[in-house]
Amino acid sequence: MSQQPATEYDVIGVGFGPSNLALAIALDECARRARLKCHALFVEKRPHFIWHGGMLLPDADMQISFLKDLVSLRDPTSPFTFVNYLHKRGRLEGFINCRTFYPSRLEFNDYLRWVAGQFKDLAAYGETIVAIEPVTAGQFVTSLRVRSRTPGGGETVRLARNLVVAAGGAPHIPAIFGKLADDPRLTHSSSYLDTVDTISADHKAINIAVVGGGQSAAEVTVDLRGRFPNANVDLIFRGHALKPSDSSPFVNEIFNPEYTDFIFSQPGEHREAIVRNFRNTNYAVVDSDLLDQLYRLLYQQRVSGKEHIALHPRSEVTGVVPTPNGIELETVDKFDGGSRRRAYDAVILATGYDRDRPLSVLEPIRTYIQGSEPDRNYRLATSPTFRPHVYLQGYSEASHGLSDTLLSVLAIRSQEIAESLLLTISRRELIAYA
């Protein structure tokens, strides 16, 4: 039986989160302007659009102004602004009366879903891209074979002339917890809402450990307190104190799109120092309103004498043993050397995300990639015989700055990539007509 030839696309996107969603809009706009056709497809492993669904907590707010939506910084007149979303939903006046720049994450997710719904023809949901392989003609790599796993365990193969990887981060599981990967009592914060109902509270005094000292750890701790009033929650982190994220106005300018030019133009050691210097805008820090809320909760416990949340700063997890009575954690105070052991009914790792693992899909074309860092337009340098363009969104913090993993520059970055991509498409079309 002859097989159907694989469909060929101008560009395939790995993942359909905010980064590739912003690209879908920018490609559509740029292609219309240039009167070009761009045959694009975005492959998304989730069955439908959702933005960090495991952490869509009822009380969580955005950490960025709604004006940094998918388009406004590039074109505030676009139909895909957050303001237009509010207008279409009939909530513009109500939102204004809330007097905030920071909508709830639930509402921003709904905005992103509303945009995604308008690009549903460009999305293949429920498929996980597992490999990107070279397609050769003579000595040239002419396109890429994109293999994805379908929900039923089957495989779909497509061809891509160009590729944009925007698969986000992968949950960071510290090595010491590696052996418990299949233990249902251990969860990463990215799956928190998917699994929290399996913690059988039954109004019993259960023990839960949250590991980490960043925004996810603080949000999960507060959520657990509301969800399981009788639970004892230990927040275990390595720092001396929970620290606030710096979102003050002068510092916040590092997230302006033009800052990307500045940081990209710097030598490697300067870039590294800048990223390190501003780490407290984003990593292992907590929004100051949430810190105040958590502090008040702890204080109120002292007033009532019922202490359900305990903070364990300076604590390194040195032992993890699964037992029938729970996951036993041994922690050591890094400064006084004191250690403690406790068994937990559930352990939630709010230990952040790795950004290198999602790039493993590129392994079969690794030999063609030159250097680890993309150019200013996020395109990887490849050997001269390799024709496809491969772009990265969200993996270039070291070269493009801290905004790279956030929403801050999506409106501008997507246009930069779209313009670069369409240049290759228009060149190809010109060659085809010559």
Ligand SMILES: Cc1cc2nc3c(=O)[nH]c(=O)nc-3n(C[C@H](O)[C@H](O)[C@H](O)COP(=O)(O)OP(=O)(O)OC[C@H]3O[C@@H](n4cnc5c(N)ncnc54)[C@H](O)[C@@H]3O)c2cc1C
């Ligand atoms: C809980 C949480 C809240 C956040 N809040 C903010 C905020 O308020 N402001 C801000 O600026 N940043 C925030 N961030 C940072 C976050 O990285 C960005 O908001 C944004 O999600 C980045 O978009 P992305 O598309 O690059 O990555 P993601 O949103 O992670 O999307 C990647 C997509 O790729 C899919 N995917 C992964 N691998 C594959 C594969 N092999 N095949 C197919 N599909 C795949 C995933 O399912 C996912 O849908 C938050 C992060 C978290 C974890």
Ligand SMILES: NC(=O)c1ccc[n+]([C@@H]2O[C@H](COP(=O)([O-])OP(=O)(O)OC[C@H]3O[C@@H](n4cnc5c(N)ncnc54)[C@H](OP(=O)(O)O)[C@@H]3O)[C@@H](O)[C@H]2O)c1
């Ligand atoms: N409402 C929202 O908008 C919202 C909600 C959640 C998250 N976010 C965003 O999501 C991103 C990630 O935040 P996050 O809190 O998930 O991760 P994060 O900021 O990277 O923090 C990870 C925490 O885990 C700790 N950790 C890492 N490895 C560890 C190990 N081996 N042992 C013990 N502790 C370890 C880190 O401690 P060390 O510092 O000691 O390494 C750090 O405290 C940020 O951009 C954040 O703003 C946003």
